[in-house]
Amino acid sequence: MIDLFDIMGPIMVGPSSSHTAGAVRIGRMARTLLGDTPVKASLHLHGSFATTGVGHGTDKALIAGLLGMPPDDLDIPLSFDIAEERGLKFTFDELDLRDAHPNSVRMELVGANDRRLNMQACSTGGGRILVTKLDGTDVSFTGDYHTLIIQNMDNRGNLADVTNALALAGVNVANMSMSRSSKGGNVMMIIETDDPAPDFIVQLIERQPGILQVIHYEKES
Amino acid sequence: MNLDSMKDTLSAARQEGKRFWEIVLEADMKNRGVSRTDSLNKMAAVWHAMREASHVYTGERRSVSGLVGGQGKLMREYAAEKTPIGGDFTAQVIAEALSMGESNACMRRIVAAPTAGACGVLPAVLIPLYWQDNLTEDRMLEALFTASGIGAVIAYRACISGAAGGCQAEIGSASAMAAGALVYLRKGTDEQMGHAVAMALKNLLGLVCDPVAGLVEVPCVKRNVIGAVNAIAAADMALAGIESRIPVDEVIDAMGEVGRRLPVEFRETALGGLAATPTGKAVKKQLHGDRKKRTLTIKDARWKLDKSGAETVQNTAAT
Ligand code: SF4
Numbered sequence: 001m002i003d004l005f006d007i008m009g010p011i012m013v014g015p016s017s018s019h020t021a022g023a024v025r026i027g028r029m030a031r032t033l034l035g036d037t038p039v040k041a042s043l044h045l046h047g048s049f050a051t052t053g054v055g056h057g058t059d060k061a062l063i064a065g066l067l068g069m070p071p072d073d074l075d076i077p078l079s080f081d082i083a084e085e086r087g088l089k090f091t092f093d094e095l096d097l098r099d100a101h102p103n104s105v106r107m108e109l110v111g112a113n114d115r116r117l118n119m120q121a122c123s124t125g126g127g128r129i130l131v132t133k134l135d136g137t138d139v140s141f142t143g144d145y146h147t148l149i150i151q152n153m154d155n156r157g158n159l160a161d162v163t164n165a166l167a168l169a170g171v172n173v174a175n176m177s178m179s180r181s182s183k184g185g186n187v188m189m190i191i192e193t194d195d196p197a198p199d200f201i202v203q204l205i206e207r208q209p210g211i212l213q214v215i216h217y218e219k220e221s
Numbered sequence: 222m223n224l225d226s227m228k229d230t231l232s233a234a235r236q237e238g239k240r241f242w243e244i245v246l247e248a249d250m251k252n253r254g255v256s257r258t259d260s261l262n263k264m265a266a267v268w269h270a271m272r273e274a275s276h277v278y279t280g281e282r283r284s285v286s287g288l289v290g291g292q293g294k295l296m297r298e299y300a301a302e303k304t305p306i307g308g309d310f311t312a313q314v315i316a317e318a319l320s321m322g323e324s325n326a327c328m329r330r331i332v333a334a335p336t337a338g339a340c341g342v343l344p345a346v347l348i349p350l351y352w353q354d355n356l357t358e359d360r361m362l363e364a365l366f367t368a369s370g371i372g373a374v375i376a377y378r379a380c381i382s383g384a385a386g387g388c389q390a391e392i393g394s395a396s397a398m399a400a401g402a403l404v405y406l407r408k409g410t411d412e413q414m415g416h417a418v419a420m421a422l423k424n425l426l427g428l429v430c431d432p433v434a435g436l437v438e439v440p441c442v443k444r445n446v447i448g449a450v451n452a453i454a455a456a457d458m459a460l461a462g463i464e465s466r467i468p469v470d471e472v473i474d475a476m477g478e479v480g481r482r483l484p485v486e487f488r489e490t491a492l493g494g495l496a497a498t499p500t501g502k503a504v505k506k507q508l509h510g511d512r513k514k515r516t517l518t519i520k521d522a523r524w525k526l527d528k529s530g531a532e533t534v535q536n537t538a539a540t
Pocket of ligand 1 (some may be wrong): 389
């Protein structure tokens with residue numbers, strides 16, 4: 001069944017759930033995945049994001065999200081000024097991403113601690129989003145679940161390590177997917193769970209041999 | 222209960238001796254795995270956000286294109302000072318629908334119900350009735366659960382976005398949801414509620430989505446008015462004992478079918494209808510000019526990512 005509060009909601013700043021609220025959520029997701037305060041952002045708008053984005057405040061919404069604002073923050077229209085105050089520099093341009101969803105954006109981010117992220121995501125309607133690429137690897141997750149994004153070397157046994165750790169904490173796995181750029185290359189595991197993974201489990205996974213990075217995205221209620 | 226049919230949901234309510242809204246509330250509790258209090262509180266937040274949005278409206282703001290802003294204020298003044306043709310209540314409903322639609326276009330906080338474009342329909346009928354009939358907050362929440370359940374069935378059987386099914390799916394669905402909520406608030410039966418939903422949706426069947434320049438401004442703000450006024454008419458008919466000859470689920474299915482067969486020009490692409498009029502095109506052209514200017518100012522402040530940075534992307538020149 002569809003979430004009742006996708007029908008009666010979201011509570012959001014207008015004018016468009018896909019072009020505004022969804023764009024804020026994409027920005028927020030990118031900030032979380034960066035795991036750092038973004039100081040530089042290069043955003044490439046595709047399709048309808050590029051053509052009607054300005055009228056819908058898509059650009060301001062994306063920046064607001066990068067600044068950590070939720071979709072109902074009344075400061076969203078002022079996000080460009082707030083970005084300047086907080087030292088986030090950004091550029092926008094248009095980019096034709098072949099075969100991408102019409103409401104797509106690709107962005108490259110640099111954080112204050114020099115963390116970097118390259119993400120592509122789209123707004124699929126009603127404020128819902130889908131992340132489609134992370135650091136060049138194809139992925140597919142929505143942020144509707146608590147999500148673990150785990151990068152590891154293509155080591156045998158890593159998957160078992162991760163699922164064992166989650167079982168240890170009684171965390172139920174809802175969906176799971178793995179992708180890698182090439183054989184023997186790095187692997188990206190996306191694990192969506194019903195409950196948030198406790199911090200000590202995230203740290204435990206991080207310490208397993210072959211695991212390069214673990215990011216935990218906690219779903220917004 | 223999956224909320225995939227009005228008929229099944231209504232008969233479940235009858236069998237269990239409950240009202241439609243309670244079945245909807247229980248479905249939400251089960252679906253999201255939350256308590257009754259959690260679900261009620263979340264709906265209360267929705268109701269408060271609607272009232273807040275109405276309360277803070279001043280009519281001073283203008284939308285990005287400049288096409289929208291101040292209409293709700295004019296209508297509020299007219300309602301207060303003159304003798305509106307449709308009476309005071311209808312005038313308040315119209316003013317509320319305009320104010321909310323405008324607030325959305327001007328990047329203020331609203332509740333998408335079921336979409337941002339149609340955000341004015343429900344508050345436009347609920348807020349004036351809340352004051353006029355001196356209703357309790359509990360009853361308003363029950364009415365909102367009624368409306369959400371109706372919307373969930375429509376979303377399941379047909380669609381609720383202009384891109385998928387035209388404006389009948391947005392304003393039409395909002396109007397059907399509002400009609401059902403009104404029947405509940407006026408102590409109609411759940412059967413009457415179903416008829417009101419059917420009649421409201423039937424009246425807007427075929428309405429195209431044709432936003433000028435692709436923006437949720439023209440005709441969207443004023444379409445909220447027809448959604449709200451149509452909801453009142455449908456609710457009054459149902460309360461009078463008038464029934465829809467076509468059962469409500471069949472009406473919803475028909476809306477879905479019309480939506481699927483609607484040419485793509487009439488589904489939010491801004492290629493047909495009002496968007497394709499000479500004036501509509503001129504607005505688009507002017508906005509496009511502004512976009513160019515703005516892109517240039519951003520370009521001035523352009524910086525480049527270090528070469529060591531993330532994968533470089535081939536840009537198409539900003540047009
Ligand atoms: S015309 Fe289209 S964008 Fe405007 S309210 Fe109707 S469905 Fe929404």
